[in-house]
Amino acid sequence: xxxxxxxxxxxxxxxxxxxxxxxxxxxxxxxxxxxxxxxxxxxxxxxxxxxxxxxxxxxxxxxxxxxxxxxxxxxxxxxxxxxxxxxxxxxxxxxxxxxxxxxxxxxxxxxxxxxxxxxxxxxxxxxxxxxxxxxxxxxxxxxxxxxxxxxxxxxxxxxxxxxxxxxxxxxxxxxxxxxxxxxxxxxxxxxxxxxxxxxxxxxxxxxxxxxxxxxxxxxxxxxxxxxxxxxxxxxxxxxxxxxxxxxxxxxxxxxxxxxxxxxxxxxxxxxxxxxxxxxxxxxxxxxxxxxxxxxxxxxxxxxxxxxxxxxxxxxxxxxxx
Amino acid sequence: xxxxxxxxxxxxxxxxxxxxxxxxxxxxxxxxxxxxxxxxxxxxxxxxxxxxxxxxxxxxxxxxxxxxxxxxxxxxxxxxxxxxxxxxxxxxxxxxxxxxxxxxxxxxxxxxxxxxxxxxxxxxxxxxxxxxxxxxxxxxxxxxxxxxxxxxxxxxxxxxxxxxxxxxxxxxxxxxxxxxxxxxxxxxxxxxxxxxxxxxxxxxxxxxxxxxxxxxxxxxxxxxxxxxxxxxxxxxxxxxxxxxxxxxxxxxxxxxxxxxxxxxxxxxxxxxxxxxxxxxxxxxxxxxxxxxxxxxxxxxxxxxxxxxxxxxxxxxxxxxxxxxxxxxxxxxxxxxxxxxxxxxxxxxxxxxxxxxxxxxxxxxxxxxxxxxxxxxxxxxxxxxxxxxxxxxxxxxxxxxxxxxxxxxxxxxxxxxxxxxxxxxxxxxxxxxxxxxxxxxxxxxxxxxxxxxxxxxxxxxxxxxxxxxxxxxxxxxxxxxxxxxxxxxxxxxxxxxxxxx
Numbered sequence: 040x041x042x043x044x045x046x047x048x049x050x051x052x053x054x055x056x057x058x059x060x061x062x063x064x065x066x067x068x069x070x071x072x073x074x075x076x077x078x079x080x081x082x083x084x085x086x087x088x089x090x091x092x093x094x095x096x097x098x099x100x101x102x103x104x105x106x107x108x109x110x111x112x113x114x115x116x117x118x119x120x121x122x123x124x125x126x127x128x129x130x131x132x133x134x135x136x137x138x139x140x141x142x143x144x145x146x147x148x149x150x151x152x153x154x155x156x157x158x159x160x161x162x163x164x165x166x167x168x169x170x171x172x173x174x175x176x177x178x179x180x181x182x183x184x185x186x187x188x189x190x191x192x193x194x195x196x197x198x199x200x201x202x203x204x205x206x207x208x209x210x211x212x213x214x215x216x217x218x219x220x221x222x223x224x225x226x227x228x229x230x231x232x233x234x235x236x237x238x239x240x241x242x243x244x245x246x247x248x249x250x251x252x253x254x255x256x257x258x259x260x261x262x263x264x265x266x267x268x269x270x271x272x273x274x275x276x277x278x279x280x281x282x283x284x285x286x287x288x289x290x291x292x293x294x295x296x297x298x299x300x301x302x303x304x305x306x307x308x309x310x311x312x313x314x315x316x317x318x319x320x321x322x323x324x325x326x327x328x329x330x331x332x333x334x335x336x337x338x339x340x341x342x343x344x345x346x347x348x349x350x351x352x353x354x355x356x357x358x359x360x
Numbered sequence: 361x362x363x364x365x366x367x368x369x370x371x372x373x374x375x376x377x378x379x380x381x382x383x384x385x386x387x388x389x390x391x392x393x394x395x396x397x398x399x400x401x402x403x404x405x406x407x408x409x410x411x412x413x414x415x416x417x418x419x420x421x422x423x424x425x426x427x428x429x430x431x432x433x434x435x436x437x438x439x440x441x442x443x444x445x446x447x448x449x450x451x452x453x454x455x456x457x458x459x460x461x462x463x464x465x466x467x468x469x470x471x472x473x474x475x476x477x478x479x480x481x482x483x484x485x486x487x488x489x490x491x492x493x494x495x496x497x498x499x500x501x502x503x504x505x506x507x508x509x510x511x512x513x514x515x516x517x518x519x520x521x522x523x524x525x526x527x528x529x530x531x532x533x534x535x536x537x538x539x540x541x542x543x544x545x546x547x548x549x550x551x552x553x554x555x556x557x558x559x560x561x562x563x564x565x566x567x568x569x570x571x572x573x574x575x576x577x578x579x580x581x582x583x584x585x586x587x588x589x590x591x592x593x594x595x596x597x598x599x600x601x602x603x604x605x606x607x608x609x610x611x612x613x614x615x616x617x618x619x620x621x622x623x624x625x626x627x628x629x630x631x632x633x634x635x636x637x638x639x640x641x642x643x644x645x646x647x648x649x650x651x652x653x654x655x656x657x658x659x660x661x662x663x664x665x666x667x668x669x670x671x672x673x674x675x676x677x678x679x680x681x682x683x684x685x686x687x688x689x690x691x692x693x694x695x696x697x698x699x700x701x702x703x704x705x706x707x708x709x710x711x712x713x714x715x716x717x718x719x720x721x722x723x724x725x726x727x728x729x730x731x732x733x734x735x736x737x738x739x740x741x742x743x744x745x746x747x748x749x750x751x752x753x754x755x756x757x758x759x760x761x762x763x764x765x766x767x768x769x770x771x772x773x774x775x776x777x778x779x780x781x782x783x784x785x786x787x788x789x790x791x792x793x794x795x796x797x798x799x800x801x802x803x804x805x806x807x808x809x810x811x812x813x814x815x816x817x818x819x820x821x822x823x824x825x826x827x828x829x830x831x832x833x834x835x836x837x838x839x840x841x842x843x844x845x846x847x848x849x850x851x852x853x854x855x856x857x858x859x860x
Binding site: 077082083086087090099101102104105107108111112115116119189195218220221222223226229230231233234235236237248249250252253255325 | 403404406497498499500501502503540541542543544547555558559560624677678679680686687688690691699700701801805808809810812813815824
């Protein structure tokens, strides 16, 4: 009888803790807004993060692509969501620029920052049959007539556009003269390049991998100071053209401002473990994405610095208000 | 051929086969529920595929989507709620057959044409994937612009109630597509400061409202009559005869679908509309279209699944996914160490063949599952109509709520449903409105991108060979329609003066 009572007590206490655990965040599915189209880099990494958060926290993390307006639609949707922790999103580089460019009054202060998980430089691609064999050839053509070279790789004023403008600027030209074709993301821009509608695509390596392997396009240069670990043959633009260049794209997780601290802490804790895990590094490595980590306050500092650096670059490029 | 043997052993083992059957059953359920989409089904499957081997994981996604998209035709046929924008092209014919008491035939034709189209798509994948992928790479914003205009023109031409009213319907759809943030600079349009309008009008609540709610309203007013379903030994009786009779349509639909489907982004939605209009133009009895005529159903149904198979081509060969479903699938491929790209065909051909075999199985499974669905479906019509209508209304509300989990979707469904009821009672076609909503953003985006590339020169739209061809075809269709209208008016006037 005593044993039965103990067993009952144990069962009750188990049930009780079980109930307590159930009452913790998240109790129901969480929506993860990705502000860019399916198939791009933000979508790919966002889906990895969502799947792993789902494993860690035991509730579905459903990825929703809210595209349009160069990421403004999605970023606005994250900002305007209920700050209950059940709508979060992947925030991207463009958030460092909207305000400086004057395209939308969005800054990192509009978000509860969960963590930074990725930073990557873009690269310059041309069609395989292009006349430009090296980045030097392309630089010469741009110097001859910056308006004649049509480039794309996502929206007007986005990281890829800004990288391109900075390169043109670095060649001693007026960055505002460069000819940029806005696209919905990396994949549509690559389609434009492969179809011969434009001359240059500025996107990140993983987005271009399939077309590179197929021999349809070539990489001319990495837009950074270091070569990409997976593509050591592609020269960094600092080395090839002697341009000082350090603009890189970043991706992080955030929610609407004013999310409860304990929920942000739960998410940050889970994301910290995910980013530190070998499984995440393997998947990011396989997809060729760089892994970095910064939690809430470090992330805020990072974004403040970025905001200033991008602001300076944007006004130098003649894109500011 | 070693690779093929290896692929056989990868697919024909208990694990993979069980996964395929279960995923198909899941897809059937999701697809047949109005408002639940194939994208949703795939997204729900991803966490489960995490624990599977690569081939079963991919098999789960392929068989689930193939089934879900085809099963979207079932509520279309029974309740006039199309499951996908593609099935909206022929929903009138499918539902028309049901109203004649031939629900089994309608579902049977949809399912069998889809299965055969899917198998045709498999043959194309098997033999011409790299070629077709290379062809699809030639499509830039210029080609997309003309292609989407061509699709919209087709929707107008086939619409019942005449071209002029079809055009007005289309313009209404394009206007609805304008609501929200503009795709170039993110400026709000027609939002009147409402945050929810800034996200735009999503086509699923619009589709549910304009087809299903409008139908309920019409039934309620007309005093709904029970449609006695013809009792036959098997629900698929007559399917074979219909498919044999329209075998040319079947083949043409599947072939067109395979090509259009390979274009990233638009293929799946557009294909059925284009082939439905081809079927109508070439038919001996075009006046029967839209009233429950199997001809267009056969051709467009085959297009649907052929396009579904070939929509995987750009995703697998170049890693450019065309829609949310293939994007999810590309993610799974990556996660399982099968990076999409040409090396998928060369380095590990057994994996590629295994994926193809899964396509075959998934399409073959459509037939028994569809048979089951058709057999069960008959009982729906034994429910008294007032209860049935109440149940449909419930599905309308749940389905439009589920898209973004907001009441805004329900509001959109109600408003557009009432609007569609009014328009329909004045003989305006509904289908062009839906296609306008679906393709509006693509038309606008491809136009602005093209104009940027051409630096504002409209002749740029005719400078590339494929774009010029598509453009010429589109303009010729417009001219033909205008000439016919002018001739009709002239003829009418002549006969009137003659009579005087």
